[in-house]
Structure formats: structure tokens, C-alpha cells
Amino acid sequence: MVAVRAYRFPMCSGKCAQGIDTRAVSSYLPFTRTGSTAPDQACEGVPVNIGEIAKRAGVSRSTVSYALSGKRPVSDDTREKIQRVIDDLGYRPNASARALANGRTSTIGLVFPPAGDHYTGMQLDFIGSVVEAAATYDYDVLLSPSGVDSDRSFQRLLGERRVDGAILMEIRLQDDRVDHLLAEDFPAVCIGRTARPEGDWWVGLDHTALAAACVHHLADLGHRRIAFVNRPERLLRAGYESAHRGLDGFTKAAAERGLTVRTYTCEDDAPSGQACVERILHDDPATTALVTLNEAALGGLYRGLAHAGRHVPRDFSVTGVVASRWAETVTPQLTAADVPAAQMGRLAVELLVERLDHPDVPPRHHLLAPPISLRASTGPAGAGRPADTHRPAESDSTA
């Protein structure tokens, strides 16, 4: 069976003769225009729909449809005739009409963090990779804020059938969004996992193991008093899985190694990071290292240490779980478990597409635990001067 190249065959490239190609047109809009360089017999602003194509090609609407989709054979010359008309008029099938007719929107929803005051860099990487991967499979991505009034936009997406499936970010251990989706059997994939992720589709990071790995790394270097800088308290309270599992992994590993620890929460910005370090050093000046999950605060953490006269890594070691792109931004570069955000976004899309294509396959997931990348922010404890003789650093005259 032969048919024209088209939208439903994202994988075929060029010579594939499966459907009519509606891509190489000179105009972006499906209207024959009034004058100017209109591709065809420029008349009125006649909307170009499948009926118009059919009329001009001298065939029926269904034939055009079949020529486009390739779902039934169409003779070579009819197909060519149709192709020609389509090219001339710059026709592109209306997405809403198609969605209505076949029940698929070719769109996936990306549900944004509910704690939407602002976004961290990691989220940016997720978004970028999701969009890109989705395009590979010929899906568009619809962004849902789910910030204020999260329920409402959630309903817009799902209830109004704007999307075929959804990818959820910033999962909580108890997440009613996930519960709902599970109950409705709506095709969704989580980036992150709930407390009981068994029946669910997700791609997650083993925060417990990663935080523990950070602790062991520090303990191996001889650090005995270390701090943990978590995400904002609000997120911890809300039950964010990364915050909880990270904290867990940290606490347990530290207990295992007999370390003295303190744990802190910190807002997602640099000034808070700076303040957090001040608190840490105030609470226990003998602290020689910290582990953080808080990417956005990282710059502030460094600044706080510099202000306190602690040189990294000589006097103080810093490590954590951070996307490499940001770990490389600070000086010295951060030794950290690199969050493979781009990979996770891609995997999430792949899982979702699989779930959409095969509605009945059992749940699948990916649990990632990237190794710690040794960069330059950790070193042996006690390498520098004694921790209690710190002198104030040169002022930074913060505005």
C-alpha cells in the first residue's frame, strides 16, 4: 500500500512514500491570499480545507483523506494530482478537526511545579528536553502552570481533552494529582516518584542513594561534622520527594558513618543560600562540609562561605545533587552527582509515547543513580587552618 508522506509518520524521512507531504509549502497559513505572491490562482481569502482540495483535484473528500493518511490505497496519479493541489495551495489539515475526529490531539501536557514562584535551572533542562523529544515523535507540548489554582489548569488539560497524555514534574510523596490520574487510568508519566510508585509510570532519580553517596564521599575524606541544605521548607512540608528522599539518604548514611549533622531548608535563590551558610556556621562553626540539593542556592552558599573566610575546598567542602551545567558554573566547580535532566526528560517522553501507543502494557519506569562527578569543591577535612580561627573575609559590599 502506498500513500503520501504525512504527519503520522514522523520516522520516515524523504524517500518514504507513505503519505502526502504537506510540509514543503511556501506559506504558513492555509489560505489563498488576496494578491501578492499567493501560490495559486489568488482569489478571495478562501479557506483551504479538505473539501477545497477535493474539489480542485476532482475527487471526493474521503479520497483526499486517504491519500493523506495512507490508510487505504490510492492510485498513483490521483495521489499526484492531490499532492499538486496541496502544494499549490499550501494546505495543512486543521489540527482541531483532526483531533475531534480521531480522538487524539498529538499533544502532551507538561505539568509544571505547583510551587510556581519561580523555576530552577533543572526544570529548564527538563522542559527543553521534553519538548525536543516530543517533537521527535511528532507531539507538541502544552505547558500547564498548575501553580495557583492548579486544579483548574489540570482539568483544562485532561477534562477538556487538550492532551493525549501528561508528564508531571515535582512529584510529592503523597500526590493527589498522581492518585487522580491513576484512578482515571489517564496516560501519564511522572518525573519523580511517589511513596508507593508500584503501579505507576515514572522516571526518577534515586535521591536517597545520591545523598548517601555524597555523605560517604565526605566521610571518606575525613569530614565529621556536616550540614545538609535542602529545598525550601514549604516544599519539604508539601512532601516533595526529592527533598524527603534526599534528606533520608543523608541522615541514614550519616548515622551509619557516625557523623554529626545538622539539616537546613533554604529558599531557591542565592541570597537565601548565603544566609543559610551563615546559620550553619553560627550553629556549629566546626562544620567542615555540606551537601545540598538546592541548585538555585548554590551561588549563595559559595558566597556565604567566602564571606566567612572559608576557602573551598581547603577549609570547607561542598557537594550535592546538581545538574552538571550548574555545577560547572561555580568556582571551584562543584563535585556533585550530576542530575541527568535532559536524559530524564527524554526517557519520560519515550515512556509516555509507549504508553500511548500500547494502552495495555504494564507500568514501566527508570530509576537513575548517576555517579558523583569529581570536580573541585571537596577535599580532605582539616587541610586548611583550624575551623575556629576563621577571620572575616574582605567585604563584598552587597547592595
Next chain:
Amino acid sequence: MVAVRAYRFPMCSGKCAQGIDTRAVSSYLPFTRTGSTAPDQACEGVPVNIGEIAKRAGVSRSTVSYALSGKRPVSDDTREKIQRVIDDLGYRPNASARALANGRTSTIGLVFPPAGDHYTGMQLDFIGSVVEAAATYDYDVLLSPSGVDSDRSFQRLLGERRVDGAILMEIRLQDDRVDHLLAEDFPAVCIGRTARPEGDWWVGLDHTALAAACVHHLADLGHRRIAFVNRPERLLRAGYESAHRGLDGFTKAAAERGLTVRTYTCEDDAPSGQACVERILHDDPATTALVTLNEAALGGLYRGLAHAGRHVPRDFSVTGVVASRWAETVTPQLTAADVPAAQMGRLAVELLVERLDHPDVPPRHHLLAPPISLRASTGPAGAGRPADTHRPAESDSTA
């Protein structure tokens, strides 16, 4: 005229009696479910559409539609009856069907940078604010990669009528995307402006003025030899407006003040920033300051300076055009013209909505020129030791 609260009246809150409220339902999907806690007479998985509502309420489909939209009066008790059925069944009107019928998708497209290898922080702020502002007006946001094969996804968005309007980012001085949209009279708003933005809708930053302001700031502090760190060469070549206008402003202002300058391009990442500083100091060790537009390289620029033993701001001043969130990340915090990304995103949405609501109003735009925020990265020239006696800094043992 009275009608039920609904989707088309985003502004009305609670007591507004303009349309039936389809929001407060317990289920996200418009299906009566098989068993469990189905809201109503749980039977088969009957899809809930407007006909089903009509049947159960004992009225015609058109009456339900009018009750929903409020476009014609409906008596109080019919409306209540319909409302009740809707609540019971958790009905939400199908977005595709509505889009098909009334020609509006209630979705705006956000066209991503064509140079899509990765995204900078500023873009994240744009995206976030656009999504949030759009939600305010009851619009969803569809992301278009326009990266590889940009033409194709562009056509998806516009040709297939997936969106009512579009917001374009990363504008080039000669931008065929903009030309096309202008020619087709498609409702779009640019974040940035082309070389000839007269007939167009846009919200932009006065990069010329901002870069010039940076130069004047440095010149006022006594700097005579300064460098300019631009966005990647590829983007400059492609004609990105920020890169060009920024370079222009820098060059002209420097000429005006009689400064000695060198200009550089730099990839959007920290390692490139570091390498760029090395080049700068190699090319002219007497350089005492730099101006940058390259947010993503900022951390690397600082590291390069530290490695070269230049203390900021004592030996070397750094300034540029950067979103405040990132300016505050580095130590010392960057004195910079703060890019008001969130505001720009919001303004772009407002312009677009206005354009969509009133198709015939003449083009509008906003040109922003935020002042330089004095932080801590610039200081008087010659405050430190002579520039040529620099000693190598302590190693950072980059892995």
C-alpha cells in the same frame, strides 16, 4: 442576560453569574466510570458530551450550549437543572470540538529559540512568565521547538491552526519568521525586535542603550581598556538582535569615550566563559574591565578572572546585561542592567491578547531600558596592583 459561569469569562470570580461553572468537579475526566466513587449513576463508560447532558437534563443540545456560554438567555430553573447534571457527571466541554466550531483554540504558541542546543536562564524566566500570564487570560501555552527543522514545527503551529497567536523569542535583525507572520497578518508578538520593527508588535530591550550605559559606567570609573563578551558567534552571524545591538551600543559608546576595546564571542556555557577571559587577558593584559551579554558564561568569566589572579572588583570590573536572578548568583554580585524577563513575558502576553481581541488595532510595542543595578562587581580602575604583575592563582584542579 444571565448564564452559567464558564471558561470564556476568566475575569469573573465566584458570584459572577455569566455562565455555568464546570470547574468544581471531583473527577478530571469527562467519563462516568464503571464502579468505585463515580459521581453519578455509575453505568458503562459512557462518554459525557453535550448531548448526554442535554438528554439527562431533558433539554436540547443548543440549550445546554447557551446555558454554558451565556450567549442567549436561559431560564433559571433550566440552568440549574443543567448545572446539576454537569456537576454530577463532571462534564467539561471538549476543547477540540469547541476549537473547531468557533475557530479559536484558546492556545498561544511560544516559539523557542532556533539555536536550540540548550537554553539560558533568561529564557526560562520568559517561559515561566508567559505561561503564568497566559493562564490569567485563560490561554494555554504550546511550546514549539523551532530548533532543528524550525520551519516544520512553525507550520504545525500556524498552518494546522493549533494556536490563536504566537510569541516569538530570540529575534534576528532579519527574521524570516517575522516576515512570514507579518505577510500573513498572523497575530504574533515578538520578544525582541527586527531591524525594521515599525509595523510589528513587540516588546524589546534597548540593548544599544544598555550596553552603552555599561560602557559609560566603566568609563566613569576610569577604565580605559575594556572588552566585550558577546553571545556565541553562530548567533551573531545569524543576526541575533541582542548580540548586534549590544555590540553596536558598546562600540559606539566606547568610541565616544575614546576607550580601547576588543570584542569577543563566547559560547553559552561556563567553560567557554573561562576560555574567553583567558583570551582577553592574553590579547591585552592591560584590560581592566569587561561588559557581557552572556549570562550563561558569567560563572566561567569569573572563574577565568580568579585563575588569572584578578580580583573582582579590585583588579577587574565586570558588568553587562543579565537577569537579576543570575547577577545575584555570582560572587561578588554583578553590577548589571537587569533584564526584566518576567515583565517582558507578561507584556508580550498582554499585547498578544489585545491583538487577538481587537484584530484591527494598530501595532503596539514596549521598549524597555532598565537602569544599571549597582552591585559589587565594578570599581575604580587602577585600584588594585598594576595589571601586568598578575601572579597565577591557586589551582582549582579542574577535573
Next chain:
DNA sequence: AATTTCCGGCGAACCGGTTCGACGAATCGC
């Protein structure tokens, strides 16, 4: 009491695709 106005609701057509059953012509088998 007869006539006009207004109100509320109904049926049908339409938006632009997809898909199913059927049908005429060409091809096949024997």
C-alpha cells in the same frame, strides 16, 4: 378580545476532518 412583543427553547446546519460500507470497473481463475 385581538394583536403585537418578548422570552425561552428547539431543530438543523455547520466547523473540517476520519472512517465505514458500498459500488463500478478492471483483473483473475477456470
Next chain:
DNA sequence: GCGATTCGTCGAACCGGTTCGCCGGAAATT
């Protein structure tokens, strides 16, 4: 040379909303 297939195409129904024209009955007008 004739019935059974196969192939290519067509018409009609359908997806789930919106909207226009119309109509019956109650209220207002004279």
C-alpha cells in the same frame, strides 16, 4: 465467457461542540 476478487473511489455518517432561524405561548399593548 462468466462469476469471484481486487482495486480505487464515493457518499454518508460521525466526532462534539456553536449558532442561526424559527416557533409556541405568555405578557404587554391598544
